[in-house]
Amino acid sequence: MSPESTVYKGKTGQWAFVLHRITGFLVLMFILLHIVDVSMLNFPRIYNEIHALYGNVLMRLFEVGLLFGLVYHALNGLRVIMIDFFPGSIKNEKSVFYGIFSLTILLTIIGGVIILRPFFTGSVH
Amino acid sequence: MSILERSASRPGSTPNRRSRQNFETWSWFFMRISGLVLFFLALIHFSLTHIFNDVTTTTVSFVAKRWANPFWRVFDWLLLALGLLHGTNGLRFIMDDYVRNPRKRAAIKAVMYSLAVALFILGTITIVTFRGNFSG
Numbered sequence: 001m002s003p004e005s006t007v008y009k010g011k012t013g014q015w016a017f018v019l020h021r022i023t024g025f026l027v028l029m030f031i032l033l034h035i036v037d038v039s040m041l042n043f044p045r046i047y048n049e050i051h052a053l054y055g056n057v058l059m060r061l062f063e064v065g066l067l068f069g070l071v072y073h074a075l076n077g078l079r080v081i082m083i084d085f086f087p088g089s090i091k092n093e094k095s096v097f098y099g100i101f102s103l104t105i106l107l108t109i110i111g112g113v114i115i116l117r118p119f120f121t122g123s124v125h
Numbered sequence: 126m127s128i129l130e131r132s133a134s135r136p137g138s139t140p141n142r143r144s145r146q147n148f149e150t151w152s153w154f155f156m157r158i159s160g161l162v163l164f165f166l167a168l169i170h171f172s173l174t175h176i177f178n179d180v181t182t183t184t185v186s187f188v189a190k191r192w193a194n195p196f197w198r199v200f201d202w203l204l205l206a207l208g209l210l211h212g213t214n215g216l217r218f219i220m221d222d223y224v225r226n227p228r229k230r231a232a233i234k235a236v237m238y239s240l241a242v243a244l245f246i247l248g249t250i251t252i253v254t255f256r257g258n259f260s261g
Contacts, residue, residue: 021215021219024212024215025215025216025219027167027212028208028212028213028215028216031208031209031212032240032244035205035244035247035248035251036244036247038248038251039247039248039250039251041185041188041251041255041257042251042254042255044185047184047185048184048185051180051181051183051184052181054180054181054183055179055180055181059180060180063175063180066171067171067175070167070168070171071168074163074164074167074168077160077161077164078161078164080157080160081157081160081161084157085157111175111176114175114176115175115176115180118179118181
């Protein structure tokens with residue numbers, strides 16, 4: 001192997017890997033936060049007060065980001081499983097990655113519109 | 126003879142290396158299986174609380190109605206357990222890759238494992254003890 005072969009070249013598989021790590025890390029951070037806010041269920045007033053914050057526009061944008069991370073990590077995870085359990089089943093890795101990424105963007109936009117709509121229609125402050 | 130076999134034959138290194146390899150194989154397998162289960166659990170959970178219901182309507186009484194059915198308690202507990210295990214194990218990979226100092230790495234892992242165990246206990250207590258019979 002030549003030294004250059006270890007240099008980061010940014011091919012799709014590497015981007016898929018980097019994005020998988022980042023989204024996985026962010027989703028985990030949200031889970032940690034989410035376990036704590038849900039633990040307030042036995043203190044209904046506190047729970048409802050904290051939960052009202054999730055309707056805030058900043059938190060809604062954050063939820064759209066969470067949706068992106070979750071969908072990407074889920075779809076790319078399936079790609080990893082295919083590669084590991086059924087070697088050779090994915091013929092064109094590049095287009096599979098682009099397909100996954102496009103589907104993630106599409107689902108994020110659709111979900112994003114639904115999540116942000118109450119803010120624009122004025123039903124939430 | 127492969128590199129692994131040769132280094133495994135080094136005196137004193139055999140049992141540890143063997144069990145470590147075994148553990149990593151299980152960890153690899155666990156990530157795929159739990160990932161597949163979480164694909165459904167996490168996406169269904171997110172859809173129910175952010176897409177099909179607006180997040181502002183997921184109040185205590187919303188949870189009380191949902192958790193009146195034990196199916197959803199089991200569903201949410203599985204999501205809690207698998208999410209934490211899958212997430213913490215993923216974080217372990219990241220630490221193994223980026224934290225080179227063995228002492229620092231051990232300290233960080235101790236903190237994250239403790240946090241995961243604490244949150245698992247907290248989440249389990251929440252799911253098990255919630256009665257939801259208050260007004261509001």
